[in-house]
Amino acid sequence: MAVKAEFDIPVITNVPRTPALREGAMAHSRPFVAKPDHQEPLGFPGELVEDWHDRAIAKMGELLGSYRSLQVFMDACVKCGACTDKCHYYLGTADPKNMPVARQDLMRKVYRRYFTWAGKYFPWLVGAADLTEEVLEEWYAYYHQCSECRRCSVYCPYGIDTAEITMAGREILDSVGMGQKYSNEIIGKVFRIGNNLGLPEPALADTLEGLEEEVKEETDVDVRFPLDEQGADVLLVTPSADFFAEPHVDGLIGYAKIFHQAGIRWTLSSHASEAANFGLFIGSQGNMQRVALRIREAAMELGVKRIIVGECGHAWRVAYSYWNTLIGPFDFLDPDYPAPQHICEATYDLIRQGALRFNKENNDDKVVTFHDSCNVSRGSRMGSMPGGQFIIPREVIKACCNHFVDMRQETIHEGTFCCGGGGGLLTDDLLELRVKGALPRVQSLGEVIEEYGVTHMAAMCAICKSQFTKVLPYYGMGMDMVVSVHHLVGDALELGTDG
Amino acid sequence: MSILTTVVAGLFYLATATLLVGLTRKVVQYARTPAPLKIPTTPAPVTRTGVVLRMVREVVLFESLFKSSKWTWLFGWLFHFGLFVVLLRHLRYFTEPVWGWVALVQSAGIYAGYAMVIGLAGLWARRVLVDRVRYISAPSDHLMLALLVGIGGSGLLMKYVWHTDVVALKAFVLGLLRLDLSPLPADPLLVIHLLLVACLMFIFPVSKLLHAPGVFFSPTRNQVDNPRERRHVTGEA
Numbered sequence: 038m039a040v041k042a043e044f045d046i047p048v049i050t051n052v053p054r055t056p057a058l059r060e061g062a063m064a065h066s067r068p069f070v071a072k073p074d075h076q077e078p079l080g081f082p083g084e085l086v087e088d089w090h091d092r093a094i095a096k097m098g099e100l101l102g103s104y105r106s107l108q109v110f111m112d113a114c115v116k117c118g119a120c121t122d123k124c125h126y127y128l129g130t131a132d133p134k135n136m137p138v139a140r141q142d143l144m145r146k147v148y149r150r151y152f153t154w155a156g157k158y159f160p161w162l163v164g165a166a167d168l169t170e171e172v173l174e175e176w177y178a179y180y181h182q183c184s185e186c187r188r189c190s191v192y193c194p195y196g197i198d199t200a201e202i203t204m205a206g207r208e209i210l211d212s213v214g215m216g217q218k219y220s221n222e223i224i225g226k227v228f229r230i231g232n233n234l235g236l237p238e239p240a241l242a243d244t245l246e247g248l249e250e251e252v253k254e255e256t257d258v259d260v261r262f263p264l265d266e267q268g269a270d271v272l273l274v275t276p277s278a279d280f281f282a283e284p285h286v287d288g289l290i291g292y293a294k295i296f297h298q299a300g301i302r303w304t305l306s307s308h309a310s311e312a313a314n315f316g317l318f319i320g321s322q323g324n325m326q327r328v329a330l331r332i333r334e335a336a337m338e339l340g341v342k343r344i345i346v347g348e349c350g351h352a353w354r355v356a357y358s359y360w361n362t363l364i365g366p367f368d369f370l371d372p373d374y375p376a377p378q379h380i381c382e383a384t385y386d387l388i389r390q391g392a393l394r395f396n397k398e399n400n401d402d403k404v405v406t407f408h409d410s411c412n413v414s415r416g417s418r419m420g421s422m423p424g425g426q427f428i429i430p431r432e433v434i435k436a437c438c439n440h441f442v443d444m445r446q447e448t449i450h451e452g453t454f455c456c457g458g459g460g461g462l463l464t465d466d467l468l469e470l471r472v473k474g475a476l477p478r479v480q481s482l483g484e485v486i487e488e489y490g491v492t493h494m495a496a497m498c499a500i501c502k503s504q505f506t507k508v509l510p511y512y513g514m515g516m517d518m519v520v521s522v523h524h525l526v527g528d529a530l531e532l533g534t535d536g
Numbered sequence: 537m538s539i540l541t542t543v544v545a546g547l548f549y550l551a552t553a554t555l556l557v558g559l560t561r562k563v564v565q566y567a568r569t570p571a572p573l574k575i576p577t578t579p580a581p582v583t584r585t586g587v588v589l590r591m592v593r594e595v596v597l598f599e600s601l602f603k604s605s606k607w608t609w610l611f612g613w614l615f616h617f618g619l620f621v622v623l624l625r626h627l628r629y630f631t632e633p634v635w636g637w638v639a640l641v642q643s644a645g646i647y648a649g650y651a652m653v654i655g656l657a658g659l660w661a662r663r664v665l666v667d668r669v670r671y672i673s674a675p676s677d678h679l680m681l682a683l684l685v686g687i688g689g690s691g692l693l694m695k696y697v698w699h700t701d702v703v704a705l706k707a708f709v710l711g712l713l714r715l716d717l718s719p720l721p722a723d724p725l726l727v728i729h730l731l732l733v734a735c736l737m738f739i740f741p742v743s744k745l746l747h748a749p750g751v752f753f754s755p756t757r758n759q760v761d762n763p764r765e766r767r768h769v770t771g772e773a
Contacts, residue, residue: 058667105569106755112562113750116677117612118662118669119604133671142672154742155676163743164674190577192604194594194612195747196756198577322572358574361767375764415577418761423579423586451579 040510044469047129047476049483049512055122056131063132063473067178068466071216078225079324082214089213090168094151096212097144097205101152106201111148113195114138120189120199125454126182129473134179137189137199143175144202173215180206181217182470184460185318186411191451203460204320211319219464220315227328232277232311241310244280252290258532260297262289262305265339269304271296272336273380274312274356275347276499284502284519288348291523294530295384299392303345309335312352313499317359318461326363329355333364342371345378348521350410350498351459353379357417381497382419384526385429388436395437395529403493404440405525406485407431408478408505409453410498424450430497430522437529442489448481456496458504468507475508482514497522541720544730545712551737558741559749566753570770580761587760594757608662615655615684621648622691629702629709646695653688656681676743683732690729700726 073083086092101108120137122128127135134140142164149156149165156165166172185200210216226235236244245262252260263269273296279289296303309331316325336344344367346356356377361367367376375382387393409427419425427450435441448454457474485491496502496519506516581587593599598616601609625645627638660681663673694700701721711718720726739745752758760766 055668058671102569103572105566105571105753106575108569109566109750109753109755112746113744113754115744115747116663116669116672116674117601117605117608117659118666118672119601119608121668121672123604133668136668136672138672155739159676161675162679163676187577190756192600194598194601194604195751196577196594196600196754198575198756201575358763361763362573362769365767377764416575418578418580418582421582423582423761426578451577 042469042472042511044472046511047473049476049480053128053477053480055128058133059131060133063126063130063135063182063470064178066182066467066470067174068181068462068464069218070177071218071221075218075221075225076211076214076216078228079211079216079221079321081211081216081221085214089173089215093168093173093209093213094147096209097148098152100205100208101148104201104205106198107205109195110141110197110201111145111152114141114145114197117194119192119194120197123189123192124183124199125186125188125457125477126184126470126474129457129476130182130470132182134175135182137193137197140179140183140199141197141202143172143179144206147172173210173213176206177210177215180210181462181467184411184455184457184462184474186455186459187415188411188452188455191415200460204318206320207318208320211321216319217461219466220318220461224315224319224324224328227311227315227331231308231331233313233315234277234281236277236280236310238307238310241280241305241307245305248286248290248293252293256532258297260290260293260532262293263303264305265307266302266304267339269302269339269341271301271303271343271345272309272332272339272341273303273305273345273347274309274332274335274352274377275305275380276313276349276352277311278499278503279347280310284506284517284521284524285499287524287527288521289523291521291525291527291530292347292380294527294532295380295387295393295523298530298532299387304339304341306335306339308338312346312349312356314352314355315461317351317355322363325355325359329360329364332360337369343374343378344370344376345380345383347380348497348499348523350412350500351416354412354416379419379429381430381433381522384433384523385420388433394531396531397437397439397529399529400438400525401440403438403520403525404442404489404491405434405438405493405495405520406442406444406482406491407434407449407522408444408456408494408496408501409449410496410501411453411455411459413497414451414453430495434495434522434525437525442485442491444481444485448477454478454481456498456501456504457508459498459500463500463504471504472508472511475504475512479509479512479514483512486514492518493520494518495520495522495525537717538719538722540722540727541708541717544720544727544734545708545717547731547734548712551734555737555740562741562746563749566749571755571759572770574759574761574763574768575755576759576761577756578761580759582761584760587758591752591758595751607658611655611658611662613655614651615659618648618650618652618655621645622652622688629706630713632706632710649688649692649695653685653692656685656688660685680743680745683736687729687732687736690725690732694723694725694729698723698725
């Protein structure tokens with residue numbers, strides 16, 4: 038039974054289709070604006086500054102000069118339309134401004150007006166426009182209808198990545214005092230408390246202790262969940278959602294069981310109790326670096342030899358692609374392991390070494406499919422070969438499940454659809470957008486449910502898992518369909534002394 | 537020397553200078569702007585050689601566009617490849633004696649002329665007929681197609697309908713190159729063809745035609761996927 042909503046829930050059709058344009062369909066969608074308390078700790082003005090126009094243009098000039106991506110992407114688009122049917126938000130809302138090129142054009146028209154010869158002298162000809170209050174409002178609305186999933190960048194003949202433009206747009210908005218409450222408040226919590234959830238150290242310790250008892254009760258084995266343990270070999274950095282609720286926490290239990298069984302000494306850190314890094318979402322390299330730096334500090338302080346990152350999509354992109362640049366080099370870690378390493382890479386290596394034994398029958402009640410997370414798929418890698426990020430999690434799942442099927446080819450791997458809640462949009466003030474944006478993924482999930490009787494969709498991203506548990510019921514699917522990859526691992530793993 | 541010859545010659549010197557200076561400035565700008573972070577769209581090659589191959593596939597075969605939209609790919613590729621061969625064919629006006637391989641592509645160049653115009657027509661039809669593409673089109677997008685169709689169309693007309701004096705034209709072109717002007721045949725179609733080409737050269741560095749140099753600088757396509765193996769640091773910014 039589908040949940041009721043105050044907006045129309047898209048209809049799942051037999052054949053996925055590209056909707057006809059509905060201009061202005063999502064013009065009303067805008068997240069809560071950040072208050073001064075959310076802005077200032079990040080170094081942004083508390084509210085819209087008086088000279089926002091000049092400051093925004095100056096900021097745009099600064100970004101054009103600091104990011105080759107932005108400069109090239111502003112110039113190179115030929116409006117071929119290849120991207121127009123690739124964005125899940127366009128497919129789900131039919132609002133033409135959710136077509137990647139149109140989203141880019143919101144900034145490109147201003148770029149052309151202020152930074153190009155043609156736009157200065159012939160604005161009407163090249164679609165250039167002044168930066169007015171309406172344009173600023175439009176930026177706010179539509180740069181918060183992009184989950185920075187990069188699907189469009191796969192299909193663009195010049196590799197134009199709308200995520201880069203959305204990030205620039207949000208950074209300009211932040212710099213004039215028009216930030217988004219959800220992301221900025223969370224970054225503030227990381228600075229103040231150490232994680233997105235605002236879970237202080239004693240509460241975290243309590244939670245972990247509770248988990249030890251729970252696993253003991255269930256398995257009769259002493260699986261530990263160490264916190265701040267000096268001299269551990271592995272520092273595990275995971276999204277704080279993993280400490281909090283299902284389906285996330287079952288993934289954390291899975292990691293702990295793996296470490297236990299493989300005899301790896303590991304620890305969590307209260308100083309770096311968060312893998313997520315919303316600095317990425319708001320395009321702020323400074324804040325992203327500051328958030329990431331806690332992890333380097335924790336690793337050095339605890340004297341670990343390896344850093345492993347838990348199931349979190351954008352966190353893995355930041356860790357894999359940016360950590361070495363922002364907080365490296367990692368010459369203090371064991372060079373025999375990649376730095377950082379994804380938990381799926383670690384598990385996969387252990388499986389291949391024969392260090393783990395599975396009772397696949399434990400998962401026989403499930404027919405599992407797998408949702409590739411956008412940031413992992415298109416912004417990172419696992420293993421040593423391109424595409425390892427698609428192979429390794431699937432191999433891990435197949436090692437512990439007898440029944441696995443993939444969704445339709447063009448909706449997995451590099452063509453995967455965003456869950457609809459990534460990129461700093463996982464907030465209830467954007468619920469309509471989230472439900473509609475999930476349509477393409479839900480569509481292909483529906484197909485494998487129908488055809489193969491799929492009962493569970495595994496994911497390896499805290500945002501994906503939270504988003505799906507929230508929105509699947511709107512489409513009449515159960516929220517308990519969503520499982521962590523390491524939940525499946527943990528359930529099938531044979532715990533024992535002779536492992 | 538006729539006024540026509542002087543004006544068209546002057547225009548081409550100016551257009552060439554604008555094109556070269558304008559493109560150089562943009563390329564220098566792209567090259568100097570730092571790429572502070574690793575953002576290849578993955579899966580991406582893990583070696584430099586792999587990136588070169590990816591770029592070759594992108595530029596020669598339009599690999600990403602192929603994944604994206606078969607019609608746009610077909611028309612876009614027909615146009616670009618046609619234009620490329622047509623340009624090679626035109627080398628006969630710039631070389632004396634004509635290089636052997638340029639002589640060889642002459643007949644192919646004629647078919648390429650058709651391919652180019654057919655491709656443009658297809659792209660233009662999409663721009664008008666597909667609601668999504670119509671929505672994102674500015675007047676300049678239509679004008680650009682009109683300009684290119686004009687260039688291709690006038691060229692084909694000269695080949696098949698109203699011939700021009702190609703020997704005199706060649707003398708004019710070689711004169712341009714040697715800074716020793718020869719008279720330009722006063723055929724209206726030829727003059728139109730040349731004016732449109734000059735126009736294209738003028739707008740190249742200030743328009744979306746910058747996609748040509750831009751694609752080589754696109755970080756999502758030209759970066760190696762090796763952030764863990766090699767620390768990516770840019771000194772600037």
